[in-house]
Amino acid sequence: MTEKVGVYICHCGTNIAGPVDVEEVARWAKENLDGVVLARDYRFMCSSLGQELIQEDIKNEGLTRVVVAACSPHLHEKTFRTACSKIGLNPYLTQMASIREQVSWVTEDRAAATHKAKMMVAGAVRRVQLQEELQPTEVPVNPNTLVVGGGIAGIQAALELADAGHKVFMVEREPSIGGHMAQFDKTFPTLDCAACILTPKMSDVGLHENIELLSYAEVDSLSGFVGNFDVRVRKKARYIDEDACTGCGICIEKCPKKVVDEVFEAGLGYRKAVYRPFPQAIPKFPVIDRDTCIYFERGTCKACEKFCPTEAIDFEQTDTYLDLNVGNVIMATGYDLFDCGKIPQYGYGRLANVFTSLEFERLCNAAGPTEGHILLRDGVTEPQSVGIIHCVGSRDKQHHAYCSAVCCMSALKFGHLVMEKTGAEVYSFYIDMRPLHKNYEEFYDRLLQEGMHFIRGRVAEVTDAARLPGEDGKLIIQAEDTLIGKQRRIPVDMVILLGALQPRFDAKETGLKFGVSAGLDGWFTERHPKLDPVATMTDGVFIAGTCQGPKDIPDSVAQGAAAAARVQGMISKGTVLIEPIVATIEEARCSGCRICNTLCPFNAIEYLEDKAVSYINPALCKGCGTCVAACPAQAISGAHFTNDQIFAEMEGLLYDVIGSNGATVKSPQPALEPA
Amino acid sequence: MSDGGAPTPEKGKLALYWAASCGGCEIAVLGIDDKVLKVAEAFDIVLWPCVMDGKVRDIEKMPDKSIDLCLFNGAIRTSEQEYMAQLLRRKSKVLVAFGSCAAEGCIPALANMNTREEIFQTAYHDTPSTDNPDGVRPQIETEVPEGTLHLPLFYDTVKTLGQSVEVDYYLPGCPPEPDRIWDALVAILTGQLPAPGSVIGATTTVCDTCPRTRNEKKIKEFKRTWEIIPDPDTCLLEQGVVCCGIATRAGCGALCPTVGSPCIGCYGPNEGVVDFGARMMTALASVIDSQDPDEIDRIIQEGIPDPIGSFYRFGLANSLLRRKALAHNGDGRVAEPA
Known part of the structure; x- marks a missing residue:
């Protein structure tokens, strides 16, 4: 080897220097590893002084390769690559050894940790000498943006971008945008009417010249890369010609088929087979529900068609596909509500007057099934007492360990609305009261003064089995009041369960489609939990709102705006640098077996019929290595992850087993027999 | 001569x-x-x-x-x-x-799936045709009146x-x-x-010389050769037959796949391949048409009952595996025979 390798061991304060003898690692590397011309340890390699140390050595000692043994490359690889490139060393000639995450944080014994750090350094030193100079390529950013999901987070993001003059495609699965917020009655803590503040924004979206709204549609596939995504959208058949429809609503009026509205009215109200979820729906065009429409069931009816003044009804319509090009994607796909029936002791689905929070929102809503009257399931009786149970499915290791963030404030809001509208007694059963944001604590205080009862303790059960006087015909909530250390039985007329917010049922597939990972709890994972909350590990794909985790309306709006700001930054810059770590196919070795053709998650591989070989488009390749691993002929190699580099790293990691020269892995020659 | x-x-x-x-x-x-x-x-x-x-x-x-x-x-x-x-x-x-x-x-080298002891036990004891009541085994040295006889050591x-x-x-x-x-x-x-x-040979694989038409690959089921009469014009692998042509160095002229018999890999790995069997397995695993782990397990277990025989038939000794692990002393070294 003719390379001159500099090795830098970071103390990371005591993060590494605590469990690892860093001076010893540096000394050992200098003395034992081929190619190492100097090895230093330093308190914080990532500090500007640490970076200057490397730059000085490159200049004065003529280093041709740099190894930094510090934290995970995930955090500081870019830092050190940039530091090296500033002094003229190609950034891809540096290598990090993760002796913090992979050694010091996970190894208690100092001798073992020090030994492990040495092996990690040996692997990096071996590898770095085989690394090659690589050059990133610059490509333009398409200024159009795809926003997936038309809830409040997606609406905010779309409007921010559109108002700034950029084209936005908004894809919404349901017939109308608006999301969960459109179903709510009031919003905490100000008690604004949700529709009053939401619908103006919805109609802005519908009318905006820069927004193309694709409702009743889903993203079928996403390919490409930051700045240049290809999106295929499936527009589900509405059976209504959007160009002809005026939204007059005669079809809805004349439709003879009434069905329970399980989505928007949460099962409490009815809609027709041709319907708009709610009067202020955007877009205004109704949808014919194929599953319940009499014509699709029996082949006759067509009442809507007969009465439509503009001949907009089209029973022959089929799903259509649209191909879009966008530079960035904002995912605002929202949440699902926990199925409260999964906690049978709370009686949902068994005891009529146990309601979910969404059902209660609809009961309260002036446009809802009871026109805003809070009534029991019989539709006539006003409750005289109401129990609200927090944390149903949240903060519960059997279901979701996390806190759903919005339930405490919802409970306060519900309490206020019940007392205002019915004068009923309201009991809240909470574990901890968490009114965290601006003016929330004040709202809690207001409810305390308004006379809402707070009982601290998780509810054991809701039952209709009366035991004590006064319990007949009531729902009895059994709970321990942990503040007074006593069991309580509170008889009430109505129970509201504050079900957890949980990831969408199809979040996993959605994540795969968009290249976004999810945590164990199923929420999409942000690039950094504190410092990069709306970006993801896939460049150009951002997340906003509750798809990232439970949050309330103000937080969702803030994230929508933040994601839009990130996208605007990309658009303003105009170009992105594409990592040169890509796979290439050596034509002479490729036999055109086509194993790799279907594997690429970024659709970068095409088959060239004329040459009978496969080809990788370097602009689309993300260097993931899937095809490199799969190619049976080893015709594909991944830049920066060549076989030689990987084997060299492994040989280094096995330094203590195979020694400094390291028999090559290909032909190990240990004496298995007597000579 | x-x-x-x-x-x-x-x-x-x-x-x-x-x-x-x-x-x-x-x-x-x-x-x-x-x-x-x-x-x-x-x-x-x-x-x-x-x-x-x-x-x-x-x-x-x-x-x-x-x-x-x-x-x-x-x-x-x-x-x-x-x-x-x-x-x-x-x-x-x-x-x-x-x-x-x-x-x-x-x-x-498929014998590397066994030890000398196991091989001797089979050859000099277990086979039905063996009649060896004294349990005689080959010895490196045997003393006879005429002197010492030598046999090679069986590794x-x-x-x-x-x-x-x-x-x-x-x-x-x-x-x-x-x-x-x-x-x-x-x-x-x-x-x-x-x-x-x-x-000395080609740097591409058997597919390069195979006359069959190749398409994108999605495999729902692997078939043994006796389970299928393959279509004569389409890639055998696409039909579910485990054909090693994708990984095997060209040189034979694709004799076997041309006549409907899958390549078994006798020409060894392509240039630069470190482990033929690993290449075959990652390639096949990559094109199994299922996302369900249980179904994938079933497809592999039913279709490829003998991975060593299928993928290391010719190259076990030269592969990264080399052999079935021998008993170790616990220090990474092979135990001395008892």
Whole structure:
């Protein structure tokens, strides 16, 4: 080897220097590893002084390769690559050894940790000498943006971008945008009417010249890369010609088929087979529900068609596909509500007057099934007492360990609305009261003064089995009041369960489609939990709102705006640098077996019929290595992850087993027999 | 061939040797037909135990590097074979690992899935035809009234020729195709050789020479050859037949897949491939058409009941696996036999 390798061991304060003898690692590397011309340890390699140390050595000692043994490359690889490139060393000639995450944080014994750090350094030193100079390529950013999901987070993001003059495609699965917020009655803590503040924004979206709204549609596939995504959208058949429809609503009026509205009215109200979820729906065009429409069931009816003044009804319509090009994607796909029936002791689905929070929102809503009257399931009786149970499915290791963030404030809001509208007694059963944001604590205080009862303790059960006087015909909530250390039985007329917010049922597939990972709890994972909350590990794909985790309306709006700001930054810059770590196919070795053709998650591989070989488009390749691993002929190699580099790293990691020269892995020659 | 007199000075010397192998490579040499006469024109054959008498002691007496070319077929299974490999290495200018056994271990190396003890137990005890009440086993040394008799040591592990001695060139194939043998001989005679240590052969795979039409691959089910009459024009692998042509070095002319029989990989891995079996397994795993782990398990277990036999039939000794793990002392070293 003719390379001159500099090795830098970071103390990371005591993060590494605590469990690892860093001076010893540096000394050992200098003395034992081929190619190492100097090895230093330093308190914080990532500090500007640490970076200057490397730059000085490159200049004065003529280093041709740099190894930094510090934290995970995930955090500081870019830092050190940039530091090296500033002094003229190609950034891809540096290598990090993760002796913090992979050694010091996970190894208690100092001798073992020090030994492990040495092996990690040996692997990096071996590898770095085989690394090659690589050059990133610059490509333009398409200024159009795809926003997936038309809830409040997606609406905010779309409007921010559109108002700034950029084209936005908004894809919404349901017939109308608006999301969960459109179903709510009031919003905490100000008690604004949700529709009053939401619908103006919805109609802005519908009318905006820069927004193309694709409702009743889903993203079928996403390919490409930051700045240049290809999106295929499936527009589900509405059976209504959007160009002809005026939204007059005669079809809805004349439709003879009434069905329970399980989505928007949460099962409490009815809609027709041709319907708009709610009067202020955007877009205004109704949808014919194929599953319940009499014509699709029996082949006759067509009442809507007969009465439509503009001949907009089209029973022959089929799903259509649209191909879009966008530079960035904002995912605002929202949440699902926990199925409260999964906690049978709370009686949902068994005891009529146990309601979910969404059902209660609809009961309260002036446009809802009871026109805003809070009534029991019989539709006539006003409750005289109401129990609200927090944390149903949240903060519960059997279901979701996390806190759903919005339930405490919802409970306060519900309490206020019940007392205002019915004068009923309201009991809240909470574990901890968490009114965290601006003016929330004040709202809690207001409810305390308004006379809402707070009982601290998780509810054991809701039952209709009366035991004590006064319990007949009531729902009895059994709970321990942990503040007074006593069991309580509170008889009430109505129970509201504050079900957890949980990831969408199809979040996993959605994540795969968009290249976004999810945590164990199923929420999409942000690039950094504190410092990069709306970006993801896939460049150009951002997340906003509750798809990232439970949050309330103000937080969702803030994230929508933040994601839009990130996208605007990309658009303003105009170009992105594409990592040169890509796979290439050596034509002479490729036999055109086509194993790799279907594997690429970024659709970068095409088959060239004329040459009978496969080809990788370097602009689309993300260097993931899937095809490199799969190619049976080893015709594909991944830049920066060549076989030689990987084997060299492994040989280094096995330094203590195979020694400094390291028999090559290909032909190990240990004496298995007597000579 | 020598006519008994002194070799003509301009003629080179050729040796052919046969270690642990089936003898097919010897036949393959004759497969070059009348060109064998041209070989005889160019070389004096100094050793070819399959065809003519020869004595080890004669070779031992030859000066080092006095044999111009040695074609060595067969793997190294015993100490005698290893001795011959070392001897011929010393005496030869160019040593060629001829055929799959010498190049990568081939069928003899499948024995690396067992130990010497297990093999002896089967051969000298368990087989129904064995009648060995005294439990006699081969011994390296046996004392008889006339003196000491010697048998070669039977190794625990079959090695390739390259794992015993330095090899100049590899000529893969089980056996190598006569045309490829002739190509290699011409290359050697005319000095048009690749870098020492490399394979004389193609750098692409059998698919490159296969006449079948290849499409994108999505495999729902692997089929054994007796379960299917394959479509004559479509890639066998796409039809679910485990065809190793995708990973196997070209050179045979795709003889097997052309007639509807899957490639079994006898030409070994393509240039640059470290582990043939690993390549095959990652490739096949990549195109299984399912996302459900249980279904994938079922597809693999039902369709590929013998992964070693399917993917390491020819290359176990030369693979990263090399052999089934031997008992260890706990310090990474192989335990001494009891």
